[in-house]
Amino acid sequence: MASNKVDGIRRDIQHGPRRHSDELSSRGRPLYGETAPSEATPCARTSPLTHEEVSRVVALIAAGRRTRSAVELPVDLRTRDWTSVEEVILGLDEALGRVGAGWKIGAASAEIRHAEGLPSPSPGRFYRDTMFDNGAALGPEFFINFRNVECEFAFQMGRDFAVRDEPYDEAEVADGVDTMFPALEIGDTVFRDWYGASGYFGSCLDNGGGAAFVAGAKTSDWRSLDLASSGMDLYLNEYYIKSGVGSAAMGHPLTSLTWLVNWAQRHGRPVYSGEVISTGTCTGHCFAAPGDVVSADFGDLGMVQVEFL
Amino acid sequence: MTGWTKEYSEEDGEAAALAIVDSRVSGRQLGPLPDRLRPRSLDDAYRVQHLAHRLLGAGGYGRVGGWKIGCTTVVMQEYLGVEAPVAGAMFRSSMWHGGHRFRVSPPRVLGVECEIAVRVGRTLDRRDEPYGVEEAAQAVSVSMAAIEVVEDRYLDYLSMDVPTQVADDFYHFASVVGEEHEGVDPRSLRDVTSTMSINGEPVGRGQGSDILGDPMVALAWLASTLAQRRTPLLAGDVVSLGSLVKTQWVRAGDVVVVNNDVLGEVRATFDAVSEV
Numbered sequence: 001m002a003s004n005k006v007d008g009i010r011r012d013i014q015h016g017p018r019r020h021s022d023e024l025s026s027r028g029r030p031l032y033g034e035t036a037p038s039e040a041t042p043c044a045r046t047s048p049l050t051h052e053e054v055s056r057v058v059a060l061i062a063a064g065r066r067t068r069s070a071v072e073l074p075v076d077l078r079t080r081d082w083t084s085v086e087e088v089i090l091g092l093d094e095a096l097g098r099v100g101a102g103w104k105i106g107a108a109s110a111e112i113r114h115a116e117g118l119p120s121p122s123p124g125r126f127y128r129d130t131m132f133d134n135g136a137a138l139g140p141e142f143f144i145n146f147r148n149v150e151c152e153f154a155f156q157m158g159r160d161f162a163v164r165d166e167p168y169d170e171a172e173v174a175d176g177v178d179t180m181f182p183a184l185e186i187g188d189t190v191f192r193d194w195y196g197a198s199g200y201f202g203s204c205l206d207n208g209g210g211a212a213f214v215a216g217a218k219t220s221d222w223r224s225l226d227l228a229s230s231g232m233d234l235y236l237n238e239y240y241i242k243s244g245v246g247s248a249a250m251g252h253p254l255t256s257l258t259w260l261v262n263w264a265q266r267h268g269r270p271v272y273s274g275e276v277i278s279t280g281t282c283t284g285h286c287f288a289a290p291g292d293v294v295s296a297d298f299g300d301l302g303m304v305q306v307e308f309l
Numbered sequence: 310m311t312g313w314t315k316e317y318s319e320e321d322g323e324a325a326a327l328a329i330v331d332s333r334v335s336g337r338q339l340g341p342l343p344d345r346l347r348p349r350s351l352d353d354a355y356r357v358q359h360l361a362h363r364l365l366g367a368g369g370y371g372r373v374g375g376w377k378i379g380c381t382t383v384v385m386q387e388y389l390g391v392e393a394p395v396a397g398a399m400f401r402s403s404m405w406h407g408g409h410r411f412r413v414s415p416p417r418v419l420g421v422e423c424e425i426a427v428r429v430g431r432t433l434d435r436r437d438e439p440y441g442v443e444e445a446a447q448a449v450s451v452s453m454a455a456i457e458v459v460e461d462r463y464l465d466y467l468s469m470d471v472p473t474q475v476a477d478d479f480y481h482f483a484s485v486v487g488e489e490h491e492g493v494d495p496r497s498l499r500d501v502t503s504t505m506s507i508n509g510e511p512v513g514r515g516q517g518s519d520i521l522g523d524p525m526v527a528l529a530w531l532a533s534t535l536a537q538r539r540t541p542l543l544a545g546d547v548v549s550l551g552s553l554v555k556t557q558w559v560r561a562g563d564v565v566v567v568n569n570d571v572l573g574e575v576r577a578t579f580d581a582v583s584e585v
Contacts, residue, residue, distance in 0.1 A: 134434045135432025233363055302434070
């Protein structure tokens with residue numbers, strides 16, 4: 001259903017029982033740390049991190065992840081230089097030594113990038129041991145500070161995309177897709193303040209804020225679907241939170257997918273057959289707490305649910 | 310999207326869903342839908358039903374919390390003239406545990422059905438092969454005695470077609486479930502007996518096996534149907550498996566009790582709308 005038409009219908013529904021929670025907003029629970037969204041003070045430094053500084057940031061984050069402890073990024077290591085952020089992301093992947101399973105894309109939405117002052121979408125790595133089936137119940141051992149649930153369209157690739165000189169175009173990337181599926185991408189970082197750890201960059205530094213991933217039902221017949229108009233409704237427990245639409249992912253999930261394939265190979269990383277790439281949040285952020293069940297209705301594409309223990 | 314046709318388009322379905330939702334939230338009775346908007350098949354009906362759920366969900370009803378299965382017993386099949394099971398959604402916001410007082414608001418009529426309900430402990434997602442009875446039973450986490458409260462929302466229910474009734478969640482209004490039993494083997498639910506009484510007078514009794522020979526057959530049917538329809542049973546969903554006693558229409562003042570020999574008791578009371 002076209003989302004603007006649904007919005008019109010919803011505005012007309014005035015009667016009936018109201019399931020309204022005073023605790024919840026369109027971002028779910030107010031559990032994102034002390035800085036409000038879009039109110040972070042950008043750090044002063046704009047110069048790149050030195051190699052030694054990149055190593056220090058990577059070591060700090062990796063230690064935080066391994067011991068599941070919150071990390072404070074020292075002021076002298078905070079910079080708004082984007083290449084440094086990318087070096088940290090890739091260095092962290094190497095340092096963690098976990099078995100990779102694909103990639104996620106943070107800030108795929110131009111609106112989010114504009115609001116947070118980000119010059120680029122923000123990739124992160126998926127790891128095999130935090131990829132889950134639909135309906136998974138995730139214990140506290142998977143999280144440090146946050147449970148930020150995002151509704152996304154994901155693709156599982158059917159061929160390798162090697163590093164090469166010329167970029168891949170959307171047609172070639174689409175031909176290399178095996179299946180598409182709706183998903184919940186769950187974000188967390190070692191930094192206690194989601195929006196305030198040197199602006200948005202804090203969560204970008206920590207693996208793009210990626211922590212866990214729950215996959216819905218796969219389909220190979222995705223080309224006939226209008227993914228840009230394809231919407232979803234997000235619920236936290238019994239409460240409706242908000243809706244989203246596929247165009248949030250760079251206009252179309254395939255555009256976002258192609259961006260990631262090219263970002264990876266520009267940084268010397270092939271994309272392998274079987275890897276999963278999730279194309280970015282269609283519903284912004286939604287923070288949940290232990291005990292919550294977050295579910296999304298993707299219409300004809302099915303429903304996806306995660307429970308936090 | 311998938312499944313809509315020229316004969317029954319997504320716009321037709323949206324308009325049908327809107328009429329259903331309007332009736333549901335306003336309290337106004339629904340007549341037969343105009344020919345163009347009427348779902349022609351059960352396939353159409355479930356698509357309209359899903360659209361209605363999304364509108365209701367975002368419009369204040371919140372999340373679907375489970376499903377009811379209609380027409381699983383001979384008594385209900387004969388009463389409604391429908392030969393196969395049908396599914397309707399139950400919203401979490403109208404699911405009550407232990408007992409509940411309902412208000413009767415004429416001209417709409419409420420009724421009660423004596424049921425067995427289960428909660429599923431894991432998600433039964435879409436896949437190629439249907440769900441079998443044993444697999445469905447293994448997915449059950451708890452069993453409960455239940456009262457399904459149904460509502461006749463129609464100007465004349467005899468003139469309503471089955472697809473529209475299905476699109477309208479097949480009379481579902483609310484559900485009251487009793488104590489959650491973890492230790493009951495779901496395959497043994499076929500042997501339980503339930504009695505329903507109103508104001509102390511027994512009005513009917515039935516056995517679990519009245520539900521398609523075994524309530525787990527109904528659950529497997531539902532799991533397979535929903536998975537295929539892309540609204541799968543999600544972990545935590547409650548399923549009301551079917552009515553063991555013919556629907557009893559209630560009046561203000563009625564006290565309804567379901568007593569199940571294994572699952573215990575659950576009650577619902579019906580009060581007049583209070584005058585302010």
